[in-house]
Amino acid sequence: VKLRRFWVRTLLRLYPRAFRRAYERELLDLYTDIGLHGIHLTWDLIVNAVLVRFDDSRGASVRTPRTGRRWRFGDGWRADLGSSWRAFARRPAFSLLVVLTLALGIGANTAIFAVTEWVVLRPLPFPRPEEVVRVWWRPDSFNQRIVALFQERATSFSSLAAFSGWSFTLTGEGEPEELSGAVVSPNYFSVLGVDAVLGRTFVLSEENPGQTDVCVLSEGLWKRRFGGDEGVLGRRIPTETPPRANFRVISPGYFGAMGVPVLEGRDLTDADRSGGPPVGLVNQKLAREIWPNESALGKEVHVFGPSGPAFTVVGVVGDVHQHGLAIEPSPEMYRPLEQWSLGRNYMMVRTAVEPERLVAAVRDTIWSVDADVPIVRLSPMNEVVSGSIAASRLTAVLVSAFAALALALAAIGVYGVASSIVTARVRQIGIRMALGAGGGSVLRRALVQGMFPVAPGVLAGAIIASTASRALDGLLVDARAPGPLTFLAIAVFLAAVTLLACYLPARRASRVDPVTVLRRE
Amino acid sequence: VADHRDEIRALLPLRPLELLVLAVLDETPLHGYAMVERIEARSDGVMRVRPGDLYRVLYRLQKRRLLSSKAGDERRTVYALTPLGRRVLEAEAKLLRGVVAGVGRKRKEKPA
Numbered sequence: 001v002k003l004r005r006f007w008v009r010t011l012l013r014l015y016p017r018a019f020r021r022a023y024e025r026e027l028l029d030l031y032t033d034i035g036l037h038g039i040h041l042t043w044d045l046i047v048n049a050v051l052v053r054f055d056d057s058r059g060a061s062v063r064t065p066r067t068g069r070r071w072r073f074g075d076g077w078r079a080d081l082g083s084s085w086r087a088f089a090r091r092p093a094f095s096l097l098v099v100l101t102l103a104l105g106i107g108a109n110t111a112i113f114a115v116t117e118w119v120v121l122r123p124l125p126f127p128r129p130e131e132v133v134r135v136w137w138r139p140d141s142f143n144q145r146i147v148a149l150f151q152e153r154a155t156s157f158s159s160l161a162a163f164s165g166w167s168f169t170l171t172g173e174g175e176p177e178e179l180s181g182a183v184v185s186p187n188y189f190s191v192l193g194v195d196a197v198l199g200r201t202f203v204l205s206e207e208n209p210g211q212t213d214v215c216v217l218s219e220g221l222w223k224r225r226f227g228g229d230e231g232v233l234g235r236r237i238p239t240e241t242p243p244r245a246n247f248r249v250i251s252p253g254y255f256g257a258m259g260v261p262v263l264e265g266r267d268l269t270d271a272d273r274s275g276g277p278p279v280g281l282v283n284q285k286l287a288r289e290i291w292p293n294e295s296a297l298g299k300e301v302h303v304f305g306p307s308g309p310a311f312t313v314v315g316v317v318g319d320v321h322q323h324g325l326a327i328e329p330s331p332e333m334y335r336p337l338e339q340w341s342l343g344r345n346y347m348m349v350r351t352a353v354e355p356e357r358l359v360a361a362v363r364d365t366i367w368s369v370d371a372d373v374p375i376v377r378l379s380p381m382n383e384v385v386s387g388s389i390a391a392s393r394l395t396a397v398l399v400s401a402f403a404a405l406a407l408a409l410a411a412i413g414v415y416g417v418a419s420s421i422v423t424a425r426v427r428q429i430g431i432r433m434a435l436g437a438g439g440g441s442v443l444r445r446a447l448v449q450g451m452f453p454v455a456p457g458v459l460a461g462a463i464i465a466s467t468a469s470r471a472l473d474g475l476l477v478d479a480r481a482p483g484p485l486t487f488l489a490i491a492v493f494l495a496a497v498t499l500l501a502c503y504l505p506a507r508r509a510s511r512v513d514p515v516t517v518l519r520r521e
Numbered sequence: 522v523a524d525h526r527d528e529i530r531a532l533l534p535l536r537p538l539e540l541l542v543l544a545v546l547d548e549t550p551l552h553g554y555a556m557v558e559r560i561e562a563r564s565d566g567v568m569r570v571r572p573g574d575l576y577r578v579l580y581r582l583q584k585r586r587l588l589s590s591k592a593g594d595e596r597r598t599v600y601a602l603t604p605l606g607r608r609v610l611e612a613e614a615k616l617l618r619g620v621v622a623g624v625g626r627k628r629k630e631k632p633a
Contacts, residue, residue, distance in 0.1 A: 048573035
């Protein structure tokens with residue numbers, strides 16, 4: 001009860017004195033009578049303090065002393081501007097500090113918001129992406145009946161479209177090119193809310209079999225490959241659909257070129273041809289998952305179920321980050337290209353010269369064999385690797401930039417606090433020196449006084465940051481939260497900034513003639 | 522009593538809690554806790570009055586001279602309507618009667 005009395009009295013300081021005098025005792029009684037306390041009491045008193053103050057300020061009309069008319073916003077802004085400028089000119093260093101802090105703060109906020117909006121809020125090129133849900137389906141169990149069933153029963157969705165990623169080879173005109181695309185249900189574009197920039201999207205009757213020889217091009221492809229020609233409408237485009245599969249079929253010399261170690265058994269050789277006994281390799285990950293306690297060599301592997309085609313494991317190879325450095329290697333098997341050619345094929349070329357110089361030669365060699373083979377991309381392995389880490393590199397650069405900005409803001413803030421404390425004591429320092437204090441002891445004193453409020457802040461910051469980063473640790477993949485050394489380094493850095501902030505004005509003061517300082521008093 | 526018509530007009534319409542405070546004081550002078558209880562009873566429990574809200578309104582009404590206060594028994598202060606307060610309450614009641622006059626009457630059938 002005593003505590004509540006104290007708390008209510010404290011909060012009542014927010015009210016006009018007349019209010020406090022008239023109602024303090026009654027309010028206390030009433031809170032006790034109806035049993036309102038804690039956060040509700042606090043909130044009640046704070047909200048009403050604001051309302052009472054607001055009401056009071058509206059009731060009394062503020063009049064400007066000279067003209068006697070009501071004060072309006074914008075009055076005397078010239079005078080305000082002038083006095084601001086004079087204040088700025090009087091303490092340029094301090095003013096610059098303030099401006100810099102504001103600039104960094106506003107800039108950082110804008111940048112973070114812009115990046116967040118770009119990456120998180122608006123990453124997709126169609127309207128209201130938050131309303132769109134994507135459901136993955138295993139390819140072997142997906143068919144038209146399931147789509148129909150969804151359309152009939154899923155009442156929570158306004159519409160439903162089906163699509164399956166596919167690739168097409170554009171042949172006939174110019175260089176053959178492999179295009180990524182999708183086979184889609186006719187309503188695909190209307191569900192996404194995207195319309196054609198030229199011509200039309202699909203109509204419902206085009207869903208029927210035998211009507212499927214129509215396509216919609218992306219704007220990018222239309223402009224790049226067809227020069228943005230409107231005559232493309234109605235034109236027949238020759239394409240082939242390459243077969244697709246989920247696993248890797250390899251060509252004679254892949255491992256030699258890639259340098260993947262054979263850990264057990266043998267590598268594939270030229271002797272593993274079509275017609276020969278079906279063989280294959282598995283990687284370490286797959287071998288350990290399926291045969292944890294025995295050798296994989298000689299085991300028979302059936303693909304696509306027990307009745308599917310089978311091969312014999314002749315070797316175990318090391319794991320390869322096929323899908324990007326940040327992604328764990330998956331269980332994989334390798335078949336000789338001659339025994340099973342499926343899907344997209346890759347060719348590895350090892351060379352002593354710069355890879356870029358070989359591009360034309362490699363392309364011409366391939367097309368001399370078959371001019372309709374599309375070459376999707378020719379790229380040096382370095383680029384393939386750096387492409388896989390480009391996204392995380394961008395994130396890392398952004399996060400580092402924001403961290404540097406935050407550190408700069410902290411340093412500026414700490415500098416401002418410490419130097420203003422010491423600057424405020426310049427006169428005191430002068431008086432001490434006039435009374436005979438030595439320069440050294442005065443300087444030491446100033447440093448201690450300036451450090452005093454900063455040190456607990458730095459300590460608290462370090463503790464909070466290390467706790468927060470430990471919580472963050474669980475969210476990081478393949479990266480570790482900063483260790484104690486990082487926090488120590490930052491604390492030391494900020495302490496050094498503080499020391500400098502105290503030292504400069506204190507030294508100035510300790511060198512000034514005490515008489516000059518006292519005369520100013 | 523001087524004619525306060527303009528002053529009364531400037532005070533209308535009252536805010537809900539102001540109206541309720543004046544209304545319960547119209548019957549008899551009351552202290553704070555009694556007002557809270559009566560307001561709750563009179564509004565069918567809809568208006569749960571918090572102390573901060575009540576005294577903000579008392580402060581406002583006293584400043585506008587609609588209420589007077591005097592020491593009652595048990596150290597409690599008792600609040601009562603001033604003549605101006607009563608006239609404001611009556612003006613507000615008239616206003617509200619006009620506002621709610623049609624409410625609750627059976628509606629005419631809408632033309633198709």
